[in-house]
Amino acid sequence: MNNPQLDADGRLRHLLSIEGLPKRILNQILDTAESFVGVAEREVKKVPLLRGKTVCNLFFENSTRTRTTFEIAAKRLSADVISLNVNTSSQSKGETILDTVDNLIAMHADMFVVRHSQSGAAHFIAKHVPDHIHVINAGDGRHSHPTQGLLDMFTIRKYKPDLHNLRVAIVGDVLHSRVARSEIHALTTLGVPEVRVIAPKTLLPTQVEKLGVHVFHDMKTGLKDVDVVMMLRLQNERMNGAMLPSAQEYFKTYGLTQDKLNLAKPDAIVLHPGPMNRGVEIDSSVADGSQSVILPQVTYGIAVRMAVMAMLAGGQNSGSQAGSQA
Amino acid sequence: MKIQIKNGHVIDPKNNIDSQLDVFIAAGKIVALGKAPEGFIASQTIDASNLIVCPGLVDLSARLREPGDEYKATLISELQAAVAGGVTSLACPPDTDPVLDEPGLVEMLKHRAKQLNLAHVYPLGALTRQLQGKVLSEMGELREAGCVGFSQANIAITDTQVLWRAMEYAATFGFTLFLHAEEPFLAKDGVAHDGEVASRLGLKGIPSAAEALALASILRIAKETGARIHISRLSTAEGVDMIREAKKHGVNITCDVSANHLHLTEHDIGFFDANCHLKPPLRTQRDKDALGAGLKDGTIDAICSDHTPVDDDAKLAPFAEAEVGATGLELLLALTLKWANQEKTSLAKAIALISQSSAKILGIAAGDLSVNANADICIFDANEYWKIVPSALKSQGKNTPFNGLEIAGKVKTTLINGQVVYQSE
Amino acid sequence: MTSKNISLPHAEDLLKTLAQKVQPLLQANTALVGIQSGGVWLMQKLLVLLEKDIAANAIEHGTLDVSFYRDDYEKRGLKAENRPSQIPFDVENKHIILIDDVFYTGRTTRAAMNELFDYGRPASITLVALVNRGGRELPIAPQITAADIALDASQNLQLIQNQDGTLSLELQSLNFNQSQVHKHE
Numbered sequence: 013m014n015n016p017q018l019d020a021d022g023r024l025r026h027l028l029s030i031e032g033l034p035k036r037i038l039n040q041i042l043d044t045a046e047s048f049v050g051v052a053e054r055e056v057k058k059v060p061l062l063r064g065k066t067v068c069n070l071f072f073e074n075s076t077r078t079r080t081t082f083e084i085a086a087k088r089l090s091a092d093v094i095s096l097n098v099n100t101s102s103q104s105k106g107e108t109i110l111d112t113v114d115n116l117i118a119m120h121a122d123m124f125v126v127r128h129s130q131s132g133a134a135h136f137i138a139k140h141v142p143d144h145i146h147v148i149n150a151g152d153g154r155h156s157h158p159t160q161g162l163l164d165m166f167t168i169r170k171y172k173p174d175l176h177n178l179r180v181a182i183v184g185d186v187l188h189s190r191v192a193r194s195e196i197h198a199l200t201t202l203g204v205p206e207v208r209v210i211a212p213k214t215l216l217p218t219q220v221e222k223l224g225v226h227v228f229h230d231m232k233t234g235l236k237d238v239d240v241v242m243m244l245r246l247q248n249e250r251m252n253g254a255m256l257p258s259a260q261e262y263f264k265t266y267g268l269t270q271d272k273l274n275l276a277k278p279d280a281i282v283l284h285p286g287p288m289n290r291g292v293e294i295d296s297s298v299a300d301g302s303q304s305v306i307l308p309q310v311t312y313g314i315a316v317r318m319a320v321m322a323m324l325a326g327g328q329n330s331g332s333q334a335g336s337q338a
Numbered sequence: 339m340k341i342q343i344k345n346g347h348v349i350d351p352k353n354n355i356d357s358q359l360d361v362f363i364a365a366g367k368i369v370a371l372g373k374a375p376e377g378f379i380a381s382q383t384i385d386a387s388n389l390i391v392c393p394g395l396v397d398l399s400a401r402l403r404e405p406g407d408e409y410k411a412t413l414i415s416e417l418q419a420a421v422a423g424g425v426t427s428l429a430c431p432p433d434t435d436p437v438l439d440e441p442g443l444v445e446m447l448k449h450r451a452k453q454l455n456l457a458h459v460y461p462l463g464a465l466t467r468q469l470q471g472k473v474l475s476e477m478g479e480l481r482e483a484g485c486v487g488f489s490q491a492n493i494a495i496t497d498t499q500v501l502w503r504a505m506e507y508a509a510t511f512g513f514t515l516f517l518h519a520e521e522p523f524l525a526k527d528g529v530a531h532d533g534e535v536a537s538r539l540g541l542k543g544i545p546s547a548a549e550a551l552a553l554a555s556i557l558r559i560a561k562e563t564g565a566r567i568h569i570s571r572l573s574t575a576e577g578v579d580m581i582r583e584a585k586k587h588g589v590n591i592t593c594d595v596s597a598n599h600l601h602l603t604e605h606d607i608g609f610f611d612a613n614c615h616l617k618p619p620l621r622t623q624r625d626k627d628a629l630g631a632g633l634k635d636g637t638i639d640a641i642c643s644d645h646t647p648v649d650d651d652a653k654l655a656p657f658a659e660a661e662v663g664a665t666g667l668e669l670l671l672a673l674t675l676k677w678a679n680q681e682k683t684s685l686a687k688a689i690a691l692i693s694q695s696s697a698k699i700l701g702i703a704a705g706d707l708s709v710n711a712n713a714d715i716c717i718f719d720a721n722e723y724w725k726i727v728p729s730a731l732k733s734q735g736k737n738t739p740f741n742g743l744e745i746a747g748k749v750k751t752t753l754i755n756g757q758v759v760y761q762s763e
Numbered sequence: 764m765t766s767k768n769i770s771l772p773h774a775e776d777l778l779k780t781l782a783q784k785v786q787p788l789l790q791a792n793t794a795l796v797g798i799q800s801g802g803v804w805l806m807q808k809l810l811v812l813l814e815k816d817i818a819a820n821a822i823e824h825g826t827l828d829v830s831f832y833r834d835d836y837e838k839r840g841l842k843a844e845n846r847p848s849q850i851p852f853d854v855e856n857k858h859i860i861l862i863d864d865v866f867y868t869g870r871t872t873r874a875a876m877n878e879l880f881d882y883g884r885p886a887s888i889t890l891v892a893l894v895n896r897g898g899r900e901l902p903i904a905p906q907i908t909a910a911d912i913a914l915d916a917s918q919n920l921q922l923i924q925n926q927d928g929t930l931s932l933e934l935q936s937l938n939f940n941q942s943q944v945h946k947h948e
Binding site: 016031108109110128130131132133135136139140152153154155156190193217218219220222223 | 532533534536537538539540541543545609610612651654655656657658659
């Protein structure tokens, strides 16, 4: 099956999921992001790379945070940005997804950043857009959130440059988490030798070991000697009895407190994709503490998203160009 | 009209015929095989050289979408699709709109179908009113109107007491119940098999246990009530084992498998191919192998097309939101032949699985070429390849996971009641 | 197309000439900026050759990777190797000595100037190139060069860094049937 994310020359055409991307592309994104970190620290925080291009944030699922970071990233590349929040109530579907996309293409959008509540939505849209349009998945159902996975890897690389010697633990609702899936694929593809998931059985997907992770149900054993702790957000719906009895019980068994964190290596770092449920999956003292790299994640998130957009927008026509003098 | 089908290789599993013979038809019936009856002068001759002549295929489940969902498909288009696929008799499930729980609706459907003079339609009546699983339908009346059995389509009865009573009532009159084994709470909102692929793709899964648990209930109640049960669209290795055991213990049960499940697994979903959004879901390689083995050893009695046409827009959505179903009537023969070839199963056995066996399950006089049987005949080229593309299909449902596949087994001529109703170009 | 037999000067010799010409520019409030990659190698050599004057005037230095400012971005995309620009001083009101290896069409210089201006407003920019190979496409020219070598479009002149750290010039002829074209400007 042709990888829909890569073009015939093996270059990135869409960013839909970390799964299926070769290591060299992941590294290329991370290396490119390095350059963009510097841009944010300058007086003029812009580069002209995407000038004249229109980036459209197509959010079928609400999210102010993610949408804002993509907007900032696009603007720093000098792109024009349109943001569309499409309300999908079950009663009134209104326009179909493809109709919305087609209309935006007719208005000369060049790049779509898509978030949707259904797994596979980004793949679906990518399948139906013309060749010159690029799609970035900003989160589809439980399936994938590739820019989050990438910015998490960028952050880890900053603090723990030797990825080949790390133990990483992902804690929380893996079953419903697109962030977790993307993180797992990124970690394993980039060669992190030990990836753990820590969660009650009700919050783990069937056959999760097949993704290349070690399964733990107990924080105390799961966090032992770990270098990186990646916390996942617990959504309110899960706490209403069917999967978990209560937020209190969850915090007691799987919440990250300083005590539990002390079981990890003393220089272990803590990540969280945000927004945080303080007192549910993470204690405030840890979230605000010295081992937390949660705020840097946000900064790096913009650089990583700039890198992705830059890579997608550039170099798509270079094949034979004899005589072109740049 | 007197017709002679010449030089064809006749395969009639019921009568153990598997050789080159001519077939003679008069007044809509088969009058002889091999030698012409005395004084027989054919007004039409069909040259079946290098072709297989077999009983018209009998399909256990084809959705015709009438009444109610005419934008998806109509009786005409789907019955044309049936005969283009060599299917001369088919059963249709009761999940139409309105539901087939009124004798009047059944009569109207049968009447309309009969007028078209295409494939014979045998409706399955709703087991409960509106398929809601609360109140039994008037099975006696529906039987009179022409239902050959009763079904809940894909909607499970959650109240075990109701299921028990329904089976008891049906058993009283010897009606056959066509049931889909799926525990509704475990299957709720599920769109794919609960396993490695669904976990990776972030799709809500339906565990194999959903089929096994429902099957266990059905088998137990069948044992107590003596109801005659047919399990529609088996999908798990566990399910095959359970039915094998039940048959060993003399339970009056039959079952079928969809042609799709003989060839596809969860991995075929690939990058969220909505054409693979099916019910029951495509499961693992192990399940697929077990289903094949079940067909070979007689645990599974028949293959069915599970024809479920959907309009194009309905599949143009993210996987979970895409409508369930695939077109199947025109693929049943070719997919069965493909399976038989792979498994080194004889052509005769394969054809039996889509004609004689299904006819027996439905309790209809079809699926064989006995003398005095209805001249419902399928003539096909087992070696001719054709490409499965929308333009090659007569059904309004163009969506199939096999889109683009080149496959062997082309229907050349189909006869119903001794008349040619389909001739390939 | 066959390559003409031009005898190329030694880069290390040209460097000395360049250093001599640059020396008078090293005054207060001046900074050196090298353009990746050749310009950076040259700058590093000049930092050594002109050590005394540089220290005496507190001359700062930085590097520019102009990838994000190129005008052919859509065709060429990003290079696989990416070194971030590093300008650790305030560009505002500085006299910038911009260093490149081979001056060709002038587009790299334009990109570099655009990027510099995003850091601040310099007092002046003096363009220094080891070689001017002719063929400019914009009204831009180096104020200081060590050599002028006229070449045609079929030839590609590159500065390379040898294993032992020395620099040399290399001339390649371009086959127009090749799909990959990497032009130095």
